[in-house]
Amino acid sequence: MSGEESEGPGSGGTREPMESTAEETTFHCHRDPLPQPGLTPERLRAQRQLCVACAVCCAFMAGEVVGGYLAHSLAIMTDAAHLLADVGSMLGSLFSLWLSTRPATRTMTFGWHRSETLGALASVISLWMVTGILLYLAFIRLLHSDYHIEGGAMLVTAGIAVCANLLMAFVLHQAGPQHSHGSRGAEYAPLEEGPGEHLPLGNTSVRAAFVHVLGDLLQSLGVLAASILIYFKPQCKAADPISTFLFSICALGSTAPTLRDVLRVLMEGAPRNVGFEPVRDALLSVPGVQATHELRMWSLTLTYHIASAHLAIDSTADPDAVLAEATSRLYSRFGFSSCTLQVEQYQSEMDQCLRCQEPPQA
Numbered sequence: 426m427s428g429e430e431s432e433g434p435g436s437g438g439t440r441e442p443m444e445s446t447a448e449e450t451t452f453h454c455h456r457d458p459l460p461q462p463g464l465t466p467e468r469l470r471a472q473r474q475l476c477v478a479c480a481v482c483c484a485f486m487a488g489e490v491v492g493g494y495l496a497h498s499l500a501i502m503t504d505a506a507h508l509l510a511d512v513g514s515m516l517g518s519l520f521s522l523w524l525s526t527r528p529a530t531r532t533m534t535f536g537w538h539r540s541e542t543l544g545a546l547a548s549v550i551s552l553w554m555v556t557g558i559l560l561y562l563a564f565i566r567l568l569h570s571d572y573h574i575e576g577g578a579m580l581v582t583a584g585i586a587v588c589a590n591l592l593m594a595f596v597l598h599q600a601g602p603q604h605s606h607g608s609r610g611a612e613y614a615p616l617e618e619g620p621g622e623h624l625p626l627g628n629t630s631v632r633a634a635f636v637h638v639l640g641d642l643l644q645s646l647g648v649l650a651a652s653i654l655i656y657f658k659p660q661c662k663a664a665d666p667i668s669t670f671l672f673s674i675c676a677l678g679s680t681a682p683t684l685r686d687v688l689r690v691l692m693e694g695a696p697r698n699v700g701f702e703p704v705r706d707a708l709l710s711v712p713g714v715q716a717t718h719e720l721r722m723w724s725l726t727l728t729y730h731i732a733s734a735h736l737a738i739d740s741t742a743d744p745d746a747v748l749a750e751a752t753s754r755l756y757s758r759f760g761f762s763s764c765t766l767q768v769e770q771y772q773s774e775m776d777q778c779l780r781c782q783e784p785p786q787a
Contacts, residue, residue, distance in 0.1 A: 485589035492582030514548030576656035640676030713742025
């Protein structure tokens with residue numbers, strides 16, 4: 426059965442008209458112009474954020490290692506270890522950002538976008554590993570009391586750590602919508618009007634690093650509270666391993682949202698806040714469309730969403746008009762970065778075809 430197809434950025438259409446108007450050229454099969462080499466403005470911003478945060482992290486990590494050693498504080502060393510994990514994850518994120526700029530090939534047909542998601546996963550795993558080791562050390566200290574803590578050095582170091590984490594959180598914070606090129610952020614709602622609306626963006630690597638820093642900030646606040654207690658009441662030195670234990674658990678919990686989104690991308694689940702029914706109904710509302718099947722939605726990253734579907738039209742419908750309208754609705758209402766639609770004549774046998782049925786609810 427012959428069909429007409431529309432594909433997103435980076436792919437060719439099925440037909441090349443010999444002559445086309447400016448409007449037809451804008452539609453053709455690509456929403457956006459040919460992407461320029463190098464990082465996009467959003468990823469350049471992410472790269473700058475990560476570089477600054479990584480430099481701050483390295484400087485204060487060295488200070489915490491010295492301060493923790495002088496104070497004999499496991500809680501301070503725990504905070505320094507978390508900063509070390511942050512440095513490693515940020516360096517990995519910077520590498521994944523560079524890797525994602527490589528063009529698509531005949532083997533990697535979508536390019537290297539998903540390296541950003543893999544970098545975020547590595548960031549989460551590294552935090553879990555470091556936290557597990559520190560939880561074990563805190564448990565050992567609770568069992569044995571043969572240790573001494575310098576309250577003054579611990580208090581000064583903890584105060585500096587809080588300031589450092591606040592500075593890094595400020596650097597990594599992604600506030601407000603940024604300029605968009607057909608992508609969507611992790612938090613959004615479907616648009617109702619026009620492709621001219623700007624859609625919010627959020628870089629996965631920066632978000633993972635930001636979550637790391639929030640976990641460290643919580644722990645730094647706990648260490649600061651423990652250091653104040655130990656400074657004024659040295660006999661309460663058990664507050665050091667207790668704070669390590671409690672706030673390490675909080676740091677693990679803070680990774681849950683990022684881990685959930687990363688697994689959703691890797692398992693090729695539908696983009697967050699883009700429901701199957703709204704997309705299906707938008708396609709069925711296109712004049713001339715009788716049915717739709719093989720509707721697929723997935724993501725390469727949290728901001729790069731893809732859709733494909735078969736549109737069954739009646740015999741009187743214009744395939745080109747249906748193709749243009751359906752593609753426009755997917756781009757403008759839901760912010761998909763790439764769409765592939767196949768237009769075919771509707772046949773009554775489709776109603777009984779098992780492969781043409783909608784998937785069940787999850």
